[in-house]
Amino acid sequence: MPSPNPQLRQGSVVAVQIRPSRGDPKVRPVVVISASDDIAPDRPVVGVAVTTTFPHPAPEGMIELPWFPRGHPATGLARRSAAVCNWLVEFTPEDVLSVRGGVPESILLKILANVRRLEDEKAPDAPQ
Numbered sequence: 001m002p003s004p005n006p007q008l009r010q011g012s013v014v015a016v017q018i019r020p021s022r023g024d025p026k027v028r029p030v031v032v033i034s035a036s037d038d039i040a041p042d043r044p045v046v047g048v049a050v051t052t053t054f055p056h057p058a059p060e061g062m063i064e065l066p067w068f069p070r071g072h073p074a075t076g077l078a079r080r081s082a083a084v085c086n087w088l089v090e091f092t093p094e095d096v097l098s099v100r101g102g103v104p105e106s107i108l109l110k111i112l113a114n115v116r117r118l119e120d121e122k123a124p125d126a127p128q
Helices: 105-122
Strands: 012-018 026-032 045-051 062-065 081-091 096-102
Touching (some): 012 045, 062 105
Antiparallel strands (some): 012 026, 012 096
């Protein structure tokens, strides 16, 4: 089934309202990591949250994203930003407030590799 929004695909930078466990909901950018073929109106989409609050250089598990003060032509980001690879966000296609752009493939591959590595580190050891 095709995506309900053709711009919504793996690597898209989208604005989504996130409901944190504490505090008020906040609209923030998210990089979609779900496979494009898995995006459908009746399925959750998974992404990694994007933050503008992080040290320089970005710590392990954060991938800096292209930005420009007036909005980067690819990502749409207008502030120094990083994808937080251990901050997974689940949402539906209808939760997307806007599609800002997309990350370059080389950066998407780094994000996906970091997410996999972090998930592997969290997983219990397999029985021997």
